[in-house]
Structures are given as structure tokens and as C-alpha cells.
Amino acid sequence: MLQVAQTNRVRNKGGFLSSTIWLYVLKLSGVILPLFTVPYITRVLGVETYGTYTFVNGFTAYFVLFIDFGFILSATKAVTEQQSNKEALSNVLCSVTCAKLLISVVSIAIAGLLCFIVPALQKNFWYAFLSVAAVAFTSLAPDFFYRGLERMQGVALRYLLARGTATALVFVFIKEPKDLILLPAFNAGGEILGAVMAWSEIIFLQKIKLKIPPFTHIIGAIKDSAKYFYSRFAIAAYTNTNAFVIGLFSPIQAGLFGIAVSVAGSIKGAYAPLSDSLFPYMVRSKNFKALRILLLFSIPLSLVVATLLYFLAPLIIRIIAGEGYAAAVPLLRLCIPSVIIALPYYLLGYPALSPLGLSHKANSSVVCAAVFHLFGIGILAVFGRITPASLILLTLVTESIALSLRLYYLLSFTRKTHKGAFFVTSG
DSSP: HHHHHHHHHHHHHHHHHHHHHHHHHHHHHHHHHHHHHHHHHHHHHHHHHHHHHHHHHHHHHHHHHHTTTTTTHHHHHEEEEEEHHHHHHHHHHHHHHHHHHHHHHHHHHHHHHHHHHOHHTTHHHHHHHHHHHHHHHHOOOOHHHHHHTOOHHHHHHHHHHHHHHHHHHHHOOOGGGGGGGGHHHHHHHHHHHHHHHHHHHHHSOOOOOOOOOOHHHHEEEEEEEEHHHHHHHHHHHHTTHHHHEEEEEEEHHHHHHHHHHHHHHHHHTTTTTHHHHHHHHHHOOHHHHHHHHHHHHHHHHHHHHHHHHOOOOOOOOHHOGGGGGGGHHHHHHHHHHHHHHHHHHTTTTHHHGGTTOOOHHHHHHHHHHHHHHHHHHHHHHHHHOOHHHHHHHHHHHHHHHHHHHHHHHHHHHHHHSSOOOTSSOOO
């Protein structure tokens, strides 16, 4: 029995390490490819049109979350729990995919209505609408399946091919501001290419039999994922809403804000693969010792990165966006505190709370913070203080509230159960 347990532990850690490495490949490609396109796009489009680009991205980001509907967490968990049962895997795969397709149809209808009635979207009707339509193709990607199996290599390689193709098309066809309308087509093409490759592997290599699931299974998948959706959608209240709100007032300010937040977001996003791969690993192993080690070793690294970001901010903005975006430098420096707290925010969420049966607490921390953020935006609007700087500072307070709540839930559980899961060596 001891030998079996040790073998399982090695396998668990091997799957976690492999998933983490490939998730970082995936994330780094999402950072490196824009390093080629963003400097080009910002210069070709100019500050105002790039502001429109940022504004519409904030709008479409809601639909990215709506279409995913938290399946990247709920379905990943379901696949992890059914790894050895192909029939159950088929049911999860088909039910979730059909649910995402259903939500995509609803999303396109809602987007069309909003683009018709919101003045700022009316000005860019086709670009905004086609951007959402392109996002709908993400419903075809079964990434949750591979995350749950902890086989991220294929996902990463497919993403590199799809995104690389879209990136190449940007340089070939985007030559002036009016060419912005072509970007949704490039994104849609990349998503379709990646989906075709993924499903081919599932059908012919994984030998998973596909079937149309009962409608009750589709609705069941949506219900199971709803609690995760609320949390992820709430996050949009203090990320995507900022760009959308600023875009309603000034495309130029939205452009400056978009550059600063994109740079900071790329750095914060570097922590996401660690959290994403840790989630299924922690659900299965409950190895809090590993979680503590990650926190202890990674936080000092965050401080070093933050220090470098402060001093290199002018150079980074000049390289990525050009001289016309110099006003984004102080905005980028304002984002630094949120970069520092990003890692504990991620790790003390689902990876720490879900193994304790407290995933609903991770959700509630984000929902509470989102309510605060929306209230804050309302106050700023009433007093005419909607600026990039004020929204960045408001976001910092919001994220600090969410982090504090997660830490409070963890400490409360420890005191009530006397298990001390996070503070006593385990695993």
C-alpha cells in the first residue's frame, strides 16, 4: 500500500509539473506574440483608434466569460474526477460543449442588440459585433478536457500554431486604422484551426465517442458551473469594466489606460498558469505544503519584478507603444501594487479553498469585491472623477478586499476545524 501511495504521489506531482510547464508555454506565447503585434498595432492605428480597440476588447471580454461560463473550472474538475472513465468523460465533454454552443448563440443575439442601442458601440457596430462573433468560436475549444487530464502539451502547441497564424496575418493585412475591422476574422480563423486540431485528436487518438447529450445534461452542466461563472464574471467588474467605461468617455484615455493595464496584466497573468495547474492538483492531492512553498518562494520574486517594472516603465512603454504613449508611464507605475498582490490572490483562491470544500467562499470573495468596485465606479462617475488613474487605484483597493476575504475564510476554517490545513505540514 505504501508503494502504491508513493507511486500515485509521484504521478500526481509529475502531472502537476508537466501541466504547469505547458501552461507557462501557453501563457508566455500569449505574452510574447503580442510583443510583436502591439508595437505594430499601436503605431499603425494611432492612440485614438487603439483606444477603440481597447474599448471593444473590454466589451467582448464579457462575452468571453459568459461563453466560458466557468466551465474552465467546473468541467476541469469533472474531467479530473473521471479520468479513467471514458464514458463519463464523453458525457462531460459533449454536455459542456453543447452548453457553450447554446450560450454562444445567446451571446451573439445580446451583442447585436447592444451594438445597436449603445451609441459608443454604434460608431463601431461591425467591428464590435464581429469581435463578439469571433469570440463565440472559443466555445468549440475543449481546453477544459485537456486541463482536467493534465495534458496541456497539445493545447499549448495548437494555441501557438493558431495564434502564430493570426499574428502573421496582422502584419500582412493591417496597414491603416480602417483595417481594424479585419482583426475579428483573424481571431476567428485561429480559434477554428485550434478547435479542428483538438477535436481530431479527441476522436482519432483519444478514442472518445461523441454523442448528442440529453438536454437535461446540458442544463445540468450549466447549473454545476454557475457558481464558478458568478465569480469569474464578477472579476470582469474590476478589469474589463474599467476599459469599457473609459472608452465611453474618451478613446484616447482608453488607449493610454489599455497600454498600461496590458503590460501589468501580462506580468500578473504569468501567475495564472501556476494557479490553473495547481487547481486540479490540489483537488486531488490536498498538498498544502506545496502551496505554502510556492507562496514563500514566489512572493519575493514578485517584489523584484515590481521594482524592475518601476524603473523600466518608461523604456517598456516606449518600446511597446511608441513615443505617443508616454502618458501611460505613470499609469503603469500605479499598477505595480496590484502586480505584487496578484500571486497570493490567485493561490489563496480556488487552489487553497476548493480542496477544503470552500470553493463558494472563493466565489463570494470576488462577488463582494465586484459589488464594491461597481459602487466605486458609480461614485467616481457622480463626481466626474472617471480617469485612468482613479480606476487603477480603485482596482487595487478592490483586489485587496478580495485577497483579504480569502485569507479570512482560510483562517476561519482553520480555527473552526482545528485542522490548520494551510499552516501544518501535509502531503
